[in-house]
Every structure is written in structure tokens, then in C-alpha cells.
Amino acid sequence: MTEMTTDQLEELRDRISLFKQFTGFVRKQPLGTAGGVVVILYILMAVFAPYITGFDPTENFYQNQFVAPGMQFPMGTDEWGRDILTRVIYGSRTALFVGFTCAIVGSTVGLVLGVGSAYYGGLIDLLFQRVMDVFMAFPLIIMALAIVSMSRSLHLPPDTSVYFVIIAITIPFIPRCARVVRASALAIREIPYIDAARANGFSDARIILRHMVPNVMAPYLIMITAFVGQAILLEASLSFLGLGVQDPVPAWGLMLRNAQEFIRTEPWIAIWPGVAISLGVFGFNLFGDAIRDALDPKLRTQ
């Protein structure tokens, strides 16, 4: 029998504590857990797509046009004879790439701007907030549509179209995150240790990045999870409207758009990408809500 060292005991205690936190989260947030499972499944699906399905999502098999769901093609085939399951799986790559990129970039830029605005206050804060008001005045989808449409008139190479979709979705996220983060940062600015940091002669950048930003991580993380779902939905909407990625790239919104003509006679072409979008957005939203509840000190004590 071997004896455990103090360090090993500490490590074991940490692991037990983490496990308890995890089981506590699962017990208190069953819906959030279900959302988390969906999120993990989607990520796995995107990462391991080539290992899950043997088909090429862009390869046409004309002899298989409009095959109904069955043993060979569990979700059926589309008008080009492409396996819908394969396209749904690969479509998660487009959705998650756009979703995570927009959410992380939008929230991060919003975080820096929001904290900076709160820290400097005065005229800078006032002007910054009015600019944010202008951006916030536009509904998310309208703003994204306008940006994508403008990018179209620039005649840019097509392989950049997905990046413009990302920019179009990211820009409207920035003021939304900045507004939320600023509210938290305003309270933190008044805490004495910020004054102490100033008194010690720390630079503004150091105070913002080292002392204020870590204290607003909770709303930041919540915004990220909320934005991923919204970004997936927006990307699908833009693709559905013909302004997102283009055929034959597998994307759920584009699949839905193509399915319009066949929805009455071959409904499975529309159903599966629709399910993928709904489930993905639902999963990310549930997970985001659960994280918000878990990180909110008021809700945590209840």
C-alpha cells in the first residue's frame, strides 16, 4: 500500500471538487446540460466530419436524385443526388466556424471597447455610447444584410465571401457586448484597487487589461455563448437569402434555400437542415443561459 503525498491529496481534492461542481451543474441545470451535450456533439461532428461519413458533400450523384430517407441514405438525397446527412454534418463546419468566429471576435472587441469606455468616462464615454446607440438602432439582420450587400458591390473574390459574412455578423455584435460589459466595468472602476493601481502609476492599458477585464469575464463569456447561437441563425438567414456562402459549399441555410422548390414533394430536403439549425441554436442558447445562471452570484446563492 502506497501513501499519498500532500500534493497528490490536494490534486485529488481539486478533482473531487471539480467533479462535484460538474455534477452540481448537471443537477441544477438539466436543460443547460442538454444544451452542452448538443454543443459538444456539434463540435465533434464538425471536427470529425470526414470520419463520420464516407461521402464528399460537394460530389453530385445524378443517379441518386431525390432518394427518400432509408438505409442507404438515412436523411435522403437532394436534387443533385448528394447525401443530405453528409451535407448536414459538413454544414456544421460552416455554421460553427462562422458562429464561433463572430461570437469571439465581436464579444472581444466589445469587451475592450466597453471596458475602455467605462474606464475613461466623461466625453469619451459619452461619444462612444452615442456611436453604439447608432449601431444598436439597426436590427441585427438588417445591419448584416446591409454590410453583405455592400461587400457584393465591391466585386471581391468569392473565396472571401465567408469572411464578409463573418464581418457582417460580427459588427452588430460589438455594441451589444460593449453595452453589457460597460455596465459591469462602471461598477469595477469605482472599486478602490483601481484607484490604487492609478496611484501606483500603472498605465491605462495595464489597468484595463490586467485589473478590469478579468473582472468582467462573466458577462463576456455569457455574451459569447449567446452570440454563437445568434450567429449560426444569422449565417443561415444570409445564406437562405442568397447572400452567404454559395453552392456547392455545404451550409444549412443554403440547403434550406435550395429545398424551397421541392418542399412539397421531397420535404426531407428541407426538414434536416431545418432541424440542424433549430437544434444547434436551441443547444447554444440553453447552454448560454445555464452558464449565465451558474456565473451570476445572485442566482448562484439561491
Place this chain on the structure above:
Amino acid sequence: MQTKLWKLALGAVAAAAFSFSAVAETPKYGGTLNFVVGSKIPSYDGHVETTFGMIHPIAPFYSLLMRVNPANPGDPTDFQCDLCEGDVPAGAEGGTLFTFKIRQGVKFHDGTPLTAADIVASWNKIIFPPEGIASARKAFYKMVESVTAPDDFTVVFKLSFPSGSFLPAMADPYAFIYSKKDLDEHGYTWHKMNINGTGPFVFVEHQPGAFVTGVKNENYHHEGRPYLDGFKAISAPKMSARVQAIEGDRASIEFRGFPPKQRDDLVNALGDKITVQESDWNCVLMVTPNHSRPPFDDPRVRKALTLAVDRWGGSQYLSQIAIVKTVGGIVFPNHPLAATEEELVQIAGFSRDLEASRAEARRLLKEAGQEGLSFTLNNRAVDQPYRVVGTWLVDQWKQIGLTVDQQVNPSPVFYDILRKSGDFDVSIDFNCQSVINPIADVSKYLPSAGNNYANFEDAEIEEVYDRLLHAGTFEEQRVIMREYERMVLDEKATQAVTLWWYKINPYRSYVKGWKIAPSHYLAQQLDQIWLDK
């Protein structure tokens, strides 16, 4: 061959059935025809516009000098007088002089009497527009030297050389006859925003983006017509909305055409309340490489692009999902001037041996040092059939190792790239014509044609077309047409045709008198239509 004979037999039976029904049924008067239109009206000026979005709602307000017989629009040689009188004139002086007698007693909707001066003013605007005034089809009338009116009811067209393409071009459905008084008083752009014709219907209202309405012209010059009291052209850009409108009987017909699935939907839902007419369509999507941009200046690369395309297979599977079907060369299929299947399979990209074609394509690319070439395909954001055909082409080119990004642009951007900036590698383009007039229609492939956007010059092609234009006999025309076709599609591979469109029109069975035409621009004056309800 058997398929062709079967098709011809079926066509004959269908034609006989329609002729019989036309004879058997007496037209009824009254009612309003509601129809749906899937595109916007850029302006009301037929001389300038090229879209069905304008011609469907606006053509009923105007007359033409002569027109395709609306009772037999499928026949490319059946023309009749509209504002002219009697039979369509035969050419005199070796086919260089055409004298049209004009109907008397015809009035414009504002009450102005029509005379030969109106016809001359309208045709001069079309053929010899003043600088700065657009005329979309003036190239069709290269042979016309002058248009004159020796008296109030005679118009004479003098040609500089005889041409078989003159009379068909005169039946152009966009060649609206305007009042000289309007042109003189208001200028040559007045008709973009105003309507004053002699057509079977009088303009009532246009709510942009919603509808256009017209009421019966009681003084119409074709006796007993129109049968309808009026019409309403309802704007419905989304295909699903147009299908629903017909299914719900809010509209009776859509004149452009639906894909097969939508036809099946309507037939399944409405049974014998729906009648379907189908026809080959004088419209084809083309692949236009930008010759001014390497490597598309190399004919081997361009030829590889056309060799990769499986047209015969595509005809089978694309016709299930799109409004394209017929394999053909540069001439409208089944026209006597069109290539037969035996002639067609000799042209690059039309061989029945697909594997051999693709092997040759790979060889040419290797020889040109362009294996694994990547490029962008400029396409138009219109599903039927642009986006479908574009997606198909991307897959076809993938089979020979090419990587193609499809850039689907809204129409204004698409046109801007294709026609103005020229900033493209390869673009989709279309050759959609109204009256079947092969010699004029194939001018699209001429480097000097104003609507050829491949950015190249070629004296040899110009010379062959010039010979074609001047060819006196049909046999001569046919031989030169083959030479021209081979040069354009094979030897120089300047452009490539994909598949010809196929027109499918499902409509409410109570709509009578309407015959499908090989073009969605033809026979749209609506004077022959009546409602059996």
C-alpha cells in the same frame, strides 16, 4: 432518331388537338385575366428593354407592324400583319424592297389617328436611334438602308442587301409602334415612363412592385378582339408565390415557365383544372471565358472547359430540376438551320463518349500547363436556371481537376461585372431571343457584337458571319452556319453553350386561346385569350 420521331409525332398530335379545340370552341367575351410576373418593370420602353418583366405586362398596350401569328407561335415562319394590312409583303427588287400597306382608321389610346409617319418614326428610333438613345436590337437591322413613307398609309423598307433574317426581325415583339406626335413633342425617352399605344388593352394603373392593370380597347383594329374585359399583371418575384397564386386561383397563368417539379405540384393538386403546354425554348445559357485574361486567352484551356461538360447526361438529370433540357448547338434546336445530332456529336463537348472528351480536356490542360486550374465563375442570383446550371458546371469542371468558385451576384452586379467592368475569369451569359431567326440570333457569338462579352477580336469569325448574312439560299446558309458553329464552339472555343431551355407552362384550364411559343417574349398582346368560365 427514334426519340426525335416520337417527339415530332407527339408534337403533331398536340398541335392537332389544340387546333381541333380552337375550332371546336367558340370564344366567350368578358372576364379579367390575372397573371403573375416574376420580374420587375425597368421601364415601359420596348425599344430599350430586353426583359419579360416588361413585355408581359406592357405588350398588351401596344401594336406591332407585323407579328408572329398568336394562334401558331411555334411556327418560325408564320407571320401576320398587325398594323399592316393584308399579307406580310414579299420582298421586291431581289428581296431588297418591302412595301407595307398600313391599316386605316386605327387610333392611339389618346385618340390620335395612326398613319405611316408613326410607323416610320418608331422604326427609325429602333434602327437609327440618335446618339445617346438606346436601342437594344438595332443590330438585327444591319441590312436596312432606309425607312420611308411615300404616303399616309404606305411604309417602305429599303435594304442594302437581301437577307432571310429581315422579316423575322420585323416581327420582334419589342418593336412597339409609338405615336410620332409623342416622339416629337416629348422626346425619345418619354416612353420609358409613359404609355400610349394602339394595342388591344388601354393602360389603367401601375402600382410598382404590385400590379399593372389594363382594360379592353373598344376600338382595337383586329375585329372582334380582344375577348377579355381587362387584365391584371401581378408582380410575384418568388416562384413559390407564383405557384401558390395559380393553385389558389388568384392568378390563372404565368407566361415565362415553371420547372418540372412545380408543374407536377400543380397537376397533382388540381388535376384537370390545370392544362400544361411544353415547348423547346429559344434561350440558352452560355459559358463566356474572358479572353483578355490568361489562361482563357489560350484556346486549349477554353476547349477543355467545353469538353468537360456532359450535355447528354445533363439533359436527363437537369431537366428534372430546372427549366433546361435540350442539347443543341448555337441554333435553336429542331430549326432546319440547326445541327442534326450526327453533326452535333462532331463538335467538342457534344460527343457521346464522355470519357474520351474528358481525357482530351485533361490532355489539353496539361499541354497548356494549366492542370488543376482554379478560377471564378460569375453567375446571376436567379435560381432558374442560372444558379442550377452554375452549380452543375462547377461539378462538371471538377471532373477534370478544375477548382471553380461560383460567385452568385444580384442581377445589377452580375451585369456590371459581365458588361461593364469585365472583371471576371469565366461568366455565365445568355442568348435569349424572341422570334426564331437563327441568322440574327447567332450574331451573339460575333466578336464585334455589342452583346458579346468575351473580350476578343477575330477577323475569321467576322468574315464567316458576313458570308452567312449575305447567303442567298437556304442550303448555302446551312453550310456556312455549320462552319460558323464549328469555329465558335470547337476550333476557337470562343464561348460554350450549355443546355437549351425548356418551357413548361401549367395554367388554369379555363384560360383558352393561348398557345405556347418557343419564347416567353412572343404572343403577349393577349388579344387572342378568352376565359371559359
